Each structure stands twice: as structure tokens, then as C-alpha cells.
Amino acid sequence: MLFREVLFADYQTVLMHFIMSMAVALLFKEMNWFPFVSYTDKWHIDETAPFDMQTDRLTERLLEVTDRSGAYTVRLEWHPEFDPDGGFHVFLFKKTEYKLEVFGTVREDVVISNLYHKDTRDFQQLRRYLEECIYLVNLLSTDYVKWKEKFRGKTVTEAPYLYCLVGNIVNYRLYGEDKEPRKGVKVFSAGTKVYCFPPLWGDGYESIKVIGKPKDSAKLITVIIDAKHVTNWRLQKVYNSYVVRTMLGNGGWKMKQEAKAIIENMVKWLPERTEQAGI
Structure with missing residues (x-):
């Protein structure tokens, strides 16, 4: 038994x-x-x-x-x-x-x-x-x-974010040999928020790829500008689906923890790169 x-x-x-x-x-x-x-x-x-x-x-x-x-x-x-x-x-x-x-x-x-x-x-x-x-x-x-x-708002309770390098277009840039002050840049108005890609080519991050809203539209676009025309550099969590899609699909920041450390290091020296007129 x-x-x-x-x-x-x-x-x-x-x-x-x-x-x-x-x-x-x-x-x-x-x-x-x-x-x-x-x-x-x-x-x-x-x-x-x-x-x-x-x-x-x-x-x-x-x-x-x-x-x-x-x-x-x-x-x-x-x-x-x-x-x-x-x-x-x-x-x-x-x-x-x-x-x-x-x-x-x-x-x-x-x-x-x-x-x-x-x-x-x-x-x-x-x-x-x-x-x-x-x-x-x-x-x-x-x-x-x-x-x-x-799909938007239907597959997850909260959309995933990525760590991104973010800045704003300077109020006035110096233009030409005479250093003439001009407001904003050709594509973006002064103060426009831009989402900046990581370094993509070996120029010391002088020319950078960014996502932002142009002067004549409410839709985000991707262009290349001079890093010296960006100020207020900072690390930010980005949830915007268009920015996330564009970054992940085009060699931008990845959803990896090491991205945060890289950006934290970049914001230490990038302010020295900014060039703007004191107006």
C-alpha cells in the first residue's frame, strides 16, 4: 500500500x-x-x-x-x-x-x-x-x-522611450566674414527644439543630423545643420513615436543603456561648441 x-x-x-x-x-x-x-x-x-x-x-x-x-x-x-x-x-x-x-x-x-x-x-x-x-x-x-x-495607443500601456541628445536653435547666429547676427538658422526659428543624432561621420561633431519642426510647417523633418548653432544641450527621454522611429531606423540613438552614458558625456563638452551673437 x-x-x-x-x-x-x-x-x-x-x-x-x-x-x-x-x-x-x-x-x-x-x-x-x-x-x-x-x-x-x-x-x-x-x-x-x-x-x-x-x-x-x-x-x-x-x-x-x-x-x-x-x-x-x-x-x-x-x-x-x-x-x-x-x-x-x-x-x-x-x-x-x-x-x-x-x-x-x-x-x-x-x-x-x-x-x-x-x-x-x-x-x-x-x-x-x-x-x-x-x-x-x-x-x-x-x-x-x-x-x-x-497601433498607436493599443499595443502597450506606455510607449517605450529612448535616451536622446536634445538642444535648441540659438537666438542669433553669427553669419559671414563680418559676423553679422541673424536670428535662428535658415530652416529653423530661434529656440526650436531639435533632436540630435549621435556622431555619424568623422568631423568631430561639427555638422550634425537633427530632427525638428521647420519655420513653415508643424511636421518634423530631418536635416543637417552646424552644431555651433545649437544651445541648451541636454539628455532627454523621448517618447515621440516619429522621433523614435526615425532614430532607430536611420542610425540614430538606440534603446540601450550605454546611450545614456554617451550623451551624458557629450553634454559636458558640447556647450563649448555653441557660437551665438550676444544680442
């Missing part, structure tokens, strides 16, 4: 673990994913158990979802692998394919860009990070007008 009770208890334990494994396997499929071409789910982590009791489940690749175009991949990893003191790492990668003709020969190349990286040990935070990635894939892969109609 005792032997039967032990067998029954073992059976219940096995059944419970099986049900739990099936539940966690479906955990991410219930999320509102974008249309995907591949979905690989190796998640077997029990949210109710300590990490040090399931180290064999803390594998490097836990989840990988690639959108229908093949350009964007959301990946969930555990680092260091099998280490209970590690954590979840969520990435969003963009694959860009290039064709270059060199001396009559066409060469194909693929560049993988890391657009997003956040880490956590909290399950609720993990789910939020994955929801942010889904939001970003929809934002980046959909025509912006259609995206606003279909």
Missing part, C-alpha cells in the same frame, strides 16, 4: 511539472505578436521556483521571433548561461541587406544592428520589455500613417 502511495505521489509530481511546462511554453504565444516568419520558443522556466533550483533551464537562447519581412528579430536570452545569478536579456535586431557594385562586381552584404537591449530578473518587467519590442517592430515595419491608425 505504501509503495502505491509513493508511486501515486510521484505521478502527481510528474503530472504537475508537465502541466506547468505546457503553461510556460504557451506564455509568450499568447502575446500579441506581429506577423512572423519564424518562432522558436525554448522557455521552460518556472516563475514560481527559485532560479538556483532550475539552472538547467537558464539557457542562452530562450525565445526568438523574426517578423514576416525577415528584417526584425526579437530575442530573449539568459546571461550568463546556467548561472542563477544572471538575468534575462531582451534584444531587438535589425537585418539590413546591401548590394554594392565595385569595379563592375556586385557584392552582397548583411549588417545586423542591435536596436534594443534591456535586462531584468523580474518576470513582469520581462513581459513589458517584450511588449516594447513588439511595439517597435510594428512601428518600424509599418507605414507611419497606417501605424498611427492601427
Whole structure:
């Protein structure tokens, strides 16, 4: 009788673990994913158990979802692998394919860009990070007008932000050999807020790519201006979907913690670059 009770208890334990494994396997499929071409789910982590009791489940690749175009991949990893003191790492990668003709020969190349990286040990935070990635894939892969109609305000409770270098156009710039004071710059009015890209070419950040509202329109545009015509340099969290889309899709700031440190360093020396008339 005792032997039967032990067998029954073992059976219940096995059944419970099986049900739990099936539940966690479906955990991410219930999320509102974008249309995907591949979905690989190796998640077997029990949210109710300590990490040090399931180290064999803390594998490097836990989840990988690639959108229908093949350009964007959301990946969930555990680092260091099998280490209970590690954590979840969520990435969003963009694959860009290039064709270059060199001396009559066409060469194909693929560049993988890391657009997003956040880490956590909290399950609720993990789910939020994955929801942010889904939001970003929809934002980046959909025509912006259609995206606003279909997705804005519907996929996440709060839109994800990126750290961005921000400034304002000087009141008066010095123009020509005679240093004639002129208000604002050709494209932007004085005081216009501009979202500044990171350094994109090797000129010491003298000419910079920015996003801002021009004098004759309420719509944001992207142009290149002189850094010396920008003042009030600062670090800012940016939620604006157009700015986020433009930055992530065109070599701008990424949703990565190191971006904050880079910008914090830049705002220390950029004020010395500003040149304006004292009027």
C-alpha cells in the first residue's frame, strides 16, 4: 500500500511539472505578436521556483521571433548561461541587406544592428520589455500613417522611450566674414527644439543630423545643420513615436543603456561648441 502511495505521489509530481511546462511554453504565444516568419520558443522556466533550483533551464537562447519581412528579430536570452545569478536579456535586431557594385562586381552584404537591449530578473518587467519590442517592430515595419491608425495607443500601456541628445536653435547666429547676427538658422526659428543624432561621420561633431519642426510647417523633418548653432544641450527621454522611429531606423540613438552614458558625456563638452551673437 505504501509503495502505491509513493508511486501515486510521484505521478502527481510528474503530472504537475508537465502541466506547468505546457503553461510556460504557451506564455509568450499568447502575446500579441506581429506577423512572423519564424518562432522558436525554448522557455521552460518556472516563475514560481527559485532560479538556483532550475539552472538547467537558464539557457542562452530562450525565445526568438523574426517578423514576416525577415528584417526584425526579437530575442530573449539568459546571461550568463546556467548561472542563477544572471538575468534575462531582451534584444531587438535589425537585418539590413546591401548590394554594392565595385569595379563592375556586385557584392552582397548583411549588417545586423542591435536596436534594443534591456535586462531584468523580474518576470513582469520581462513581459513589458517584450511588449516594447513588439511595439517597435510594428512601428518600424509599418507605414507611419497606417501605424498611427492601427497601433498607436493599443499595443502597450506606455510607449517605450529612448535616451536622446536634445538642444535648441540659438537666438542669433553669427553669419559671414563680418559676423553679422541673424536670428535662428535658415530652416529653423530661434529656440526650436531639435533632436540630435549621435556622431555619424568623422568631423568631430561639427555638422550634425537633427530632427525638428521647420519655420513653415508643424511636421518634423530631418536635416543637417552646424552644431555651433545649437544651445541648451541636454539628455532627454523621448517618447515621440516619429522621433523614435526615425532614430532607430536611420542610425540614430538606440534603446540601450550605454546611450545614456554617451550623451551624458557629450553634454559636458558640447556647450563649448555653441557660437551665438550676444544680442
